[in-house]
Amino acid sequence: MNNMMTKIAGGLEQAFAARGFTEPSVEDLRDAAGVSMRTLYKYAQSRDAMIRLALEHRHQRYLAQVFGHPTDESVQSLSETLDRIAGWMQAEASHGCLFHAAVASSPTDPALRKLLEKHKEEVSQLASTKARTDMSTSDLLVIIEGLTQAWPLSKDAALASAKRLACLAEAASN
Amino acid sequence: MNNMMTKIAGGLEQAFAARGFTEPSVEDLRDAAGVSMRTLYKYAQSRDAMIRLALEHRHQRYLAQVFGHPTDESVQSLSETLDRIAGWMQAEASHGCLFHAAVASSPTDPALRKLLEKHKEEVSQLASTKARTDMSTSDLLVIIEGLTQAWPLSKDAALASAKRLACLAEAASN
DNA sequence: CCGCAAGTAGAGTGAATATTCTACCGGAGA
DNA sequence: TCTCCGGTAGAATATTCACTCTACTTGCGG
Numbered sequence: 044m045n046n047m048m049t050k051i052a053g054g055l056e057q058a059f060a061a062r063g064f065t066e067p068s069v070e071d072l073r074d075a076a077g078v079s080m081r082t083l084y085k086y087a088q089s090r091d092a093m094i095r096l097a098l099e100h101r102h103q104r105y106l107a108q109v110f111g112h113p114t115d116e117s118v119q120s121l122s123e124t125l126d127r128i129a130g131w132m133q134a135e136a137s138h139g140c141l142f143h144a145a146v147a148s149s150p151t152d153p154a155l156r157k158l159l160e161k162h163k164e165e166v167s168q169l170a171s172t173k174a175r176t177d178m179s180t181s182d183l184l185v186i187i188e189g190l191t192q193a194w195p196l197s198k199d200a201a202l203a204s205a206k207r208l209a210c211l212a213e214a215a216s217n
Numbered sequence: 218m219n220n221m222m223t224k225i226a227g228g229l230e231q232a233f234a235a236r237g238f239t240e241p242s243v244e245d246l247r248d249a250a251g252v253s254m255r256t257l258y259k260y261a262q263s264r265d266a267m268i269r270l271a272l273e274h275r276h277q278r279y280l281a282q283v284f285g286h287p288t289d290e291s292v293q294s295l296s297e298t299l300d301r302i303a304g305w306m307q308a309e310a311s312h313g314c315l316f317h318a319a320v321a322s323s324p325t326d327p328a329l330r331k332l333l334e335k336h337k338e339e340v341s342q343l344a345s346t347k348a349r350t351d352m353s354t355s356d357l358l359v360i361i362e363g364l365t366q367a368w369p370l371s372k373d374a375a376l377a378s379a380k381r382l383a384c385l386a387e388a389a390s391n
Numbered sequence: 392c393c394g395c396a397a398g399t400a401g402a403g404t405g406a407a408t409a410t411t412c413t414a415c416c417g418g419a420g421a
Numbered sequence: 422t423c424t425c426c427g428g429t430a431g432a433a434t435a436t437t438c439a440c441t442c443t444a445c446t447t448g449c450g451g
Binding site (some may be wrong): 062063064066138140144147148151179185190191197200205211212 | 236313318321353363364371374381382389
């Protein structure tokens with residue numbers, strides 16, 4: 044049941060990440076989830092709900108990969124956080140941020156907007172507290188967004204720039 | 218003729234900017250362009266071509282609004298450039314960067330990828346030369362991308378952060 | 392006045408596809 | 422052994438929608 048739920052969510056996430064939110068038909072999504080139509084619609088009542096399910100799942104995976112297990116309270120430098128974000132991009136998001144992609148594909152859907160805001164809010168918040176920095180979360184957000192969007196365009200150069208900027212901003216905030 | 222072309226491109230751009238690349242049907246696009254089906258398909262042979270046409274048009278408008286007329290060789294500080302980008306977001310792109318949105322909506326289309334790359338490349342190049350700065354274009358790209366993506370989430374705070382980062386980076390590059 | 396280049400209006404067509412429905416199956420508990 | 426519960430497989434259904442086609446109009450150069 045919950046097992047089934049995460050299996051479905053994982054498959055959906057992968058399908059949307061690989062092919063975007065428009066292209067895959069519900070039949071494609073069914074195949075990616077590895078279940079029958081009936082079951083798919085039992086856990087997500089519409090195609091839109093499938094998108095939301097995939098995004099919730101990705102949010103959890105992103106936080107775990109970038110910041111470690113929620114109970115882990117160790118310090119993590121900004122530089123390391125940025126490294127991990129670049130690692131995530133490399134492995135999982137070569138097409139860019141999935142939340143922005145979702146909002147872009149239906150900009151009028153308020154539910155997606157909410158999910159995007161929650162995701163970004165939580166990410167910059169976590170980055171800030173884990174690094175024990177005084178830098179404003181707004182500065183952090185700009186750097187993280189900059190890295191996330193620039194990475195597909197310039198890879199390592201983007202990572203280096205993000206780290207340099209973070210370093211400068213941190214030095215200036217003391 | 219060329220007049221017709223820009224009229225169509227402008228209408229398409231507006232439609233896609235307002236409602237995303239998935240939602241509007243070709244009939245909607247026809248209405249937005251203010252022409253007949255036949256004429257629309259004469260200037261853009263498929264819906265995908267309409268997307269490309271709209272993006273080309275937006276690229277020109279963006280450059281003109283952010284950097285002024287191409288022949289204008291005056292200096293423009295980074296801070297002013299960022300102000301103008303925020304102004305553009307406010308007036309035209311409350312849903313985020315249209316180029317990223319296009320790629321997000323069909324991530325497998327190489328033509329869109331090319332248009333995105335050309336756009337970003339040209340923007341960071343222009344920002345760099347107009348400001349007569351030694352800062353790397355990669356740093357610039359990260360800041361501009363950061364502002365562009367963070368602006369819909371935090372508006373003025375994002376602008377302030379982007380300016381602060383640009384200032385620090387510029388000071389460090391001399 | 393002719394004829395053509397370039398437009399409008401709008402209906403038709405055929406394919407794709409989101410969602411629902413029918414029929415069936417396996418296994419765990421009463 | 423019986424019987425639901427929760428699953429599979431996959432066929433209808435109804436609608437949307439990209440694209441095309443037909444028929445008509447208008448302005449203009451020769």
